[in-house]
Amino acid sequence: MPPLAARRRVAVVGTGAIVGGSHLPALRAHSDRVELVAAVDVDTDRLDAFRGLAGGEIAGYTAMDEMLDAVRPDLVLIGTPPSLHRRQTVDALKAGAWVLCEKPLTLSLAEYDEIAAAEEASGAYAAVVFQHRYGSGAVHARELIARGELGAPRVAHCQTTWYRDAAYYAVPWRGKWATEGGGPTMGHGIHQFDLLLHLLGPWTEIRAMAAGLVHDTESEDVSTALVRFENGALATVVNSVLSPDEVSRIRIDCADATVELTHLYGHRNEDWVYTPAPHVDAGRADAWRTPASDVPSSHTAQLGALLDAYDNGVRPPTSGREARATLEFAAALYKAAFTGNPVHAGEIGPGDPFYPAMHGDHPHWAPKERA
Numbered sequence: 001m002p003p004l005a006a007r008r009r010v011a012v013v014g015t016g017a018i019v020g021g022s023h024l025p026a027l028r029a030h031s032d033r034v035e036l037v038a039a040v041d042v043d044t045d046r047l048d049a050f051r052g053l054a055g056g057e058i059a060g061y062t063a064m065d066e067m068l069d070a071v072r073p074d075l076v077l078i079g080t081p082p083s084l085h086r087r088q089t090v091d092a093l094k095a096g097a098w099v100l101c102e103k104p105l106t107l108s109l110a111e112y113d114e115i116a117a118a119e120e121a122s123g124a125y126a127a128v129v130f131q132h133r134y135g136s137g138a139v140h141a142r143e144l145i146a147r148g149e150l151g152a153p154r155v156a157h158c159q160t161t162w163y164r165d166a167a168y169y170a171v172p173w174r175g176k177w178a179t180e181g182g183g184p185t186m187g188h189g190i191h192q193f194d195l196l197l198h199l200l201g202p203w204t205e206i207r208a209m210a211a212g213l214v215h216d217t218e219s220e221d222v223s224t225a226l227v228r229f230e231n232g233a234l235a236t237v238v239n240s241v242l243s244p245d246e247v248s249r250i251r252i253d254c255a256d257a258t259v260e261l262t263h264l265y266g267h268r269n270e271d272w273v274y275t276p277a278p279h280v281d282a283g284r285a286d287a288w289r290t291p292a293s294d295v296p297s298s299h300t301a302q303l304g305a306l307l308d309a310y311d312n313g314v315r316p317p318t319s320g321r322e323a324r325a326t327l328e329f330a331a332a333l334y335k336a337a338f339t340g341n342p343v344h345a346g347e348i349g350p351g352d353p354f355y356p357a358m359h360g361d362h363p364h365w366a367p368k369e370r371a
Helices: 017-029 044-054 064-071 082-094 109-122 136-146 190-200 282-289 299-312 320-339
Strands: 008-013 034-040 059-061 075-078 098-101 126-128 153-163 203-211 222-229 234-240 242-254 257-263 272-276
Touching: 008 017, 008 064, 017 034, 017 044, 017 075, 017 299, 034 044, 034 064, 044 059, 059 064, 064 082, 075 082, 082 098, 082 109, 082 126, 098 299, 109 126, 109 320, 126 320, 136 190, 136 242, 136 257, 136 272, 153 190, 190 234, 190 242, 190 320, 203 320, 222 320, 257 282, 272 282
Parallel strands: 008 034, 008 075, 034 059, 075 098, 098 126, 153 234
Antiparallel strands: 153 242, 203 222, 222 234, 242 257, 257 272
16 A cells, blocks of 8 residues: 555635635644644634634635745635736745635636646646535536437526625625726636636637626626637626526536536536437436436535645646636626627737736726726
8 A cells, every 4th residue: 555645734824704614624624644734814803814714723824925935835825806816826835835726717818827837847736615516416418418318418507696785786896807806707607617627628719798887886786698619519608786686507518418517606427417309219318317326416526636636646636727718718707798799718918908917908897997
């Protein structure tokens, strides 16, 4: 038997709801593989409350650089507002720590490429939280589609129709390009269209529309897109915070079956439905419906996958090109919506106004025009 890997020393940066409610349970679920040794937050009351919740001898810091120098963690979990992600991720990488950061990992493709450079220089890796990929239902669906079991993908729908009121946007960093990077395209729908890309593979072309219909924010409160995939499938994508009946949904119509996921903030096997085409044998269809296990989509499942990669010294999922592809999709959606022109995969790079900022310095959307 090979020797057991040492427990990884973990620090959390930010001690708000997402860290206490999702990352802390994930760490506890993997307590045989990780040890929480430090927490960082500029709010000392919140920091102390988290340390009490976490239990044990957890060092507390109000500055990340002090924590990195003193603790030298193996892994840093980042759950701060989006505008801090790039700097904090780069600092952790430079200190030799791996990173698991809440979405969006960065506010632009230019920032993302800074993280890629820091990875290359340090040898450590940074992954973004896209936990919906890790539920057993998603793993099963991806395997079926990849093996051709459902036939060729043809039509898809990706829907994140949620509801957020004015009080939600009263939080100072929300609804602003400089601090959130965009509206529901970046902050809400990104989880669903990341899963869509994970299931269907590379896209080739996007046409889109966006609007600020209700909320007094710099960014959009609804966006829609038409997408062509490399495999020929066509898809619609809707991202909204104006929808009282909240739902998250992905539907993919293949030659032999429709597979549909309906949930809100997380899924289990029962949330996936397979409907065979009339010509499909019942026995074949039965084999689609039941994965071997029922693992909820969660931070716990994603942390386990990242620790597996750490133990094996390989790049973790939802990092590198995988994570960049999802961010590129968001940038392309904004560019298509704001310019009115189709956008093709790979066209946004240095020199393109949508490379350093999701608003692309567009006169109707850039902050200076909507202050």
